[in-house]
Structures are given as C-alpha cells and as structure tokens.
Amino acid sequence: MKDLKVVFMGTPDFSVPVLQGLIDTCNVIGVVTQPDKEVGRKKEIEFSPIKKLAIANNIKVLQPEKIRTDFQCVLDLNPDIIITCAYGQIIPVEILEYPKYKCINVHASLLPKYRGGAPIHRAIINGEKETGITIMYMAPGMDDGDIISQEKISIGENETVGELHDKLSIMGKELLLKTLPSIIDGTNERIKQDETKVSLAKIIKKEDEVIDFNDSAINVHNKIRGLSPFPGGYALLEDKRVKFYKSKVEKTNIAALPGTIVKVDKTGMYVKTNDELVVIEELKIEGKKRLTIQDLLNGMNKEELLNKIFRKE
RNA sequence: CGCGGGAUGGAGCAGUUUGGUAGCUCGUCGGGCUCAUAACCCGAAGGUCAAAGGUUCAAAUCCUUUUCCCGCAA
Numbered sequence: 001m002k003d004l005k006v007v008f009m010g011t012p013d014f015s016v017p018v019l020q021g022l023i024d025t026c027n028v029i030g031v032v033t034q035p036d037k038e039v040g041r042k043k044e045i046e047f048s049p050i051k052k053l054a055i056a057n058n059i060k061v062l063q064p065e066k067i068r069t070d071f072q073c074v075l076d077l078n079p080d081i082i083i084t085c086a087y088g089q090i091i092p093v094e095i096l097e098y099p100k101y102k103c104i105n106v107h108a109s110l111l112p113k114y115r116g117g118a119p120i121h122r123a124i125i126n127g128e129k130e131t132g133i134t135i136m137y138m139a140p141g142m143d144d145g146d147i148i149s150q151e152k153i154s155i156g157e158n159e160t161v162g163e164l165h166d167k168l169s170i171m172g173k174e175l176l177l178k179t180l181p182s183i184i185d186g187t188n189e190r191i192k193q194d195e196t197k198v199s200l201a202k203i204i205k206k207e208d209e210v211i212d213f214n215d216s217a218i219n220v221h222n223k224i225r226g227l228s229p230f231p232g233g234y235a236l237l238e239d240k241r242v243k244f245y246k247s248k249v250e251k252t253n254i255a256a257l258p259g260t261i262v263k264v265d266k267t268g269m270y271v272k273t274n275d276e277l278v279v280i281e282e283l284k285i286e287g288k289k290r291l292t293i294q295d296l297l298n299g300m301n302k303e304e305l306l307n308k309i310f311r312k313e
Numbered sequence: 314c315g316c317g318g319g320a321u322g323g324a325g326c327a328g329u330u331u332g333g334u335a336g337c338u339c340g341u342c343g344g345g346c347u348c349a350u351a352a353c354c355c356g357a358a359g360g361u362c363a364a365a366g367g368u369u370c371a372a373a374u375c376c377u378u379u380u381c382c383c384g385c386a387a
C-alpha cells in the first residue's frame with residue numbers, strides 16, 4: 001500500500017494514531033484539518049494535533065474554512081482514497097464521490113448507535129457496557145454510511161472517557177489498517193445501517209457538564225467519568241466550582257439531602273445522591289490543581305468539608 | 314494587553330493585611346512497639362519562600378517587572 005495516495009481529514013488527538021498509522025503504511029499526500037483557532041487564556045494560536053503531526057512529517061496541510069464550498073483544493077490533490085476521523089465538518093458529496101476508493105470514516109462507536117460528535121462521552125454517560133470502532137463508507141448524512149467493519153470493546157465500571165478514548169484511538173488505527181487492504185481489492189463487506197437502531201451522540205454543551213446530585217448515584221458516577229478528564233463535570237460548593245475526575249458508587253443507608261458530604265477520609269469524599277453514595281476520589285477546586293482527596297486533606301481540616309452541600313448553578 | 318485565583322522542603326496547605334529566627338498535615342529515611350499493619354511512639358534529613366530588581370538596620374511579607382500553573386470568558 002506504499003503507493004496508495006491517501007488524503008487524511010481529521011483534527012483532534014483521537015485521530016492522531018490513525019494518521020500515524022497511515023503515514024507508516026501509505027503515501028499520505030495531504031492532510032485536511034480545521035482552521036487554526038485562538039486557544040487558551042492568552043488567545044494564542046495553536047495548531048490542531050493533526051496539523052502538528054503533518055508538519056513534522058512534511059505533509060501538505062489544507063485548512064478550508066468551509067469544506068462545503070472550498071472542496072476543490074482537496075480534489076486537486078487527486079487522492080486514491082480519503083480517510084476521515086473526527087474532522088469536524090460535514091464533507092460535501094463532491095468530495096465523497098471523487099476518489100477511486102471513495103471516502104472511509106473511522107468512527108468511535110458501534111454504528112448505528114451513537115452517531116455524531118461525542119460518541120465516547122455519551123456511551124459512558126449512558127452507562128453502556130460496551131462500545132467500539134466502526135469503519136464505514138461516508139455518505140452525505142451524519143455517520144449514516146454503509147458499515148465495512150466493526151470491533152467491540154468492553155467499558156469498565158469506573159473507566160473514564162479519557163482512558164476509553166485512548167484505547168479506542170489505537171483500536172481505530174488498527175482496525176482501519178486491517179480493513180484497508182480489503183477495500184483496495186474490493187473484497188470488503190458493505191452493510192447498510194439498521195435505521196431502527198439509530199441513536200445520536202450530541203456534542204457536550206455547557207449545561208451537560210453540571211453534576212446534579214439529585215439523581216441516582218450510578219447516573220452521577222457515569223456522568224463524572226463520562227466527562228473526565230475533559231471537559232470535567234462540576235458542581236458548586238460555597239460559590240466555588242469543583243470539578244470531579246474520579247469516583248465510584250457505594251451503597252448506604254444514611255439519610256441526607258442530595259449533595260451533602262456525609263463522610264470524608266483519605267479514601268475519598270462521600271457524597272449523598274438521591275439514593276446511594278458517590279465517592280469522589282479526585283477533584284479540582286476552582287483556582288487549584290487537580291488533587292486526590294488525600295492531598296486535599298493534607299492541606300485542610302476534614303471538618304471544613306463535612307456536611308457541606310454541593311449544588312448545581 | 315478580556316476577567317479572576319495561585320506559585321512557600323517530595324505532596325497539599327498556613328504564614329503576607331500589622332516586615333523581626335520557616336510552621337502544619339502527609340510522604341521519605343532511621344529506630345521502637347506489635348503475631349502483624351495502611352495503626353501507634355521516638356528521631357532525622359530535606360526550603361536561596363517561582364525569577365529579577367527596588368525600599369529597609371531587617372523582606373516569604375511592601376513596590377516594580379518577568380515566567381509558569383488553574384478557573385471563567387471566547
């Protein structure tokens with residue numbers, strides 16, 4: 001496959017291993033990624049992870065504002081195949097139909113479940129026991145093309161979205177490289193998605209990051225790990241925003257208002273929900289660094305925390 | 314120059330308002346107790362208080378500048 005002319009379209013960290021895999025095995029003639037944005041406190045311009053990798057490998061980088069209209073530059077590269085992975089824009093049909101071997105997408109869910117922009121987050125938040133990677137032909141709609149191959153992975157009870165993200169990212173690369181030869185020689189499968197089983201994984205918005213302890217412990221726990229380490233689920237404690245990073249569920253018969261800190265020791269901060277307890281093991285208080293509860297207690301008395309109540313906005 | 318918080322032994326913090334010998338909770342190392350321990354007791358090491366400059370008899374503390382970290386907003 002060394003002479004296969006590939007154009008890769010992607011943006012975030014998730015797509016980095018996939019691009020690296022293609023660089024190692026194919027002739028990547030160009031990379032398309034989102035335009036540079038001002039990022040962070042100082043509004044410094046930062047290149048996307050994919051752009052950085054492309055530059056390091058002397059690969060041409062294209063960053064059209066709107067791929068829907070600015071697609072000619074991609075066609076001009078005259079690729080044999082286009083591979084996309086978390087690019088971030090809808091790709092117009094002019095591009096999809098152009099390459100000899102069409103456009104192939106690497107998606108982080110078992111389609112038709114979790115179509116959309118945040119499949120890993122949503123799978124964990126919803127308490128799924130398994131998810132996976134889908135390699136598919138792209139179609140004009142959102143993640144609705146025909147499936148070529150899939151691979152499953154189970155989700156651990158306390159696994160965070162960060163941990164799962166990294167595993168799926170590697171799995172995406174491996175499944176793509178395994179599947180690619182069959183696409184080139186035309187022996188691949190091509191399965192239509194079952195439209196009756198479609199679900200959507202909408203991107204995470206501000207209001208999705210609020211942790212409401214007036215919910216079941218398992219839901220709170222799933223939301224915390226489904227947002228950890230980024231963007232981080234939070235609640236307010238005495239006007240300070242506290243983000244949660246690690247947690248687990250523990251049964252209790254203690255009666256207390258949802259959100260109350262009923263116990264604190266070096267193993268964690270035990271917070272009541274509307275049924276059981278959620279044990280917070282790692283958090284970050286506004287203005288501070290991310291800390292384990294043991295580190296937090298080294299710097300403050302546990303009585304300062306006991307019986308305080310977390311609330312939402 | 315978008316707004317705000319922060320930087321103090323390896324970790325987390327107090328001390329800064331009102332300048333005057335570097336403190337707490339842990340960790341580490343050594344010893345003791347114990348059937349044993351993440352428990353308890355005794356002891357030790359480890360910090361030019363982010364950096365530079367200034368004020369002062371004297372600066373972690375007051376003034377100026379810089380760097381890095383965190384939250385918000387984009």
